[in-house]
Amino acid sequence: MTYSGAVKVGGPADVHELTALMISKVAVGPMENNAYLLRCRATGEQLLIDAANDAATLLTLIGDDGIASVVTTHRHGDHWQALAEVVGATGARTYAGRYDAEGIPVPTDVLVEDGDTVRVGEIGLTALHLVGHTPGSIALVYDDPHGHPHVFTGDCLFPGGPGRTTEPADFTSLMDGLEAKIFGPLPDETWIYPGHGNDTTLGAERPHLPAWRARGW
Numbered sequence: 001m002t003y004s005g006a007v008k009v010g011g012p013a014d015v016h017e018l019t020a021l022m023i024s025k026v027a028v029g030p031m032e033n034n035a036y037l038l039r040c041r042a043t044g045e046q047l048l049i050d051a052a053n054d055a056a057t058l059l060t061l062i063g064d065d066g067i068a069s070v071v072t073t074h075r076h077g078d079h080w081q082a083l084a085e086v087v088g089a090t091g092a093r094t095y096a097g098r099y100d101a102e103g104i105p106v107p108t109d110v111l112v113e114d115g116d117t118v119r120v121g122e123i124g125l126t127a128l129h130l131v132g133h134t135p136g137s138i139a140l141v142y143d144d145p146h147g148h149p150h151v152f153t154g155d156c157l158f159p160g161g162p163g164r165t166t167e168p169a170d171f172t173s174l175m176d177g178l179e180a181k182i183f184g185p186l187p188d189e190t191w192i193y194p195g196h197g198n199d200t201t202l203g204a205e206r207p208h209l210p211a212w213r214a215r216g217w
């Protein structure tokens with residue numbers, strides 16, 4: 001089956017099978033959050049991005065192999081509702097951006113800085129600190145040596161624009177970060193996995209950057 005990234009709450013996971021990494025996407029909870037299970041094909045180690053809600057669904061997705069770690073992209077409550085239960089069931093290490101960890105009620109084992117590498121088996125994910133949606137949001141980049149990059153953006157980038165901000169300075173900060181750290185260095189083929197809704201690519205979004213700047217959201 002071809003991966004589309006279109007998932008619904010209560011529906012099956014959609015699985016993106018890459019050469020070295022398997023990415024399973026599910027939607028959970030009343031805000032239709034996306035959660036992503038990453039599996040290193042060489043070692044079988046697994047990592048979960050955003051234990052957002054519905055621990056039963058997430059633990060079924062994780063399966064008997066468990067997870068080594070869970071990354072919370074940012075402090076907003078809809079992204080960690082199932083975190084305590086998932087960690088309690090799996091013993092996973094917890095990761096979050098240094099400047100958002102204090103807003104997450106489950107203790108963070110590893111405080112993530114800009115440029116840090118988060119590993120799942122033989123796979124390295126590069127963390128990017130993006131300021132604006134929250135003070136410490138992180139995106140994770142898998143620069144696939146067998147293809148194009150893949151970026152898990154949390155709520156910082158969606159199809160159609162950046163994540164929600166409440167102050168002009170926050171919007172400018174988020175846009176500056178997206179352009180400098182994501183749109184600038186990464187190619188159009190880069191696949192974007194957001195915290196809610198459908199996936200997109202940088203090529204689909206890049207032409208709209210000036211319009212996003214002009215509208216201010």
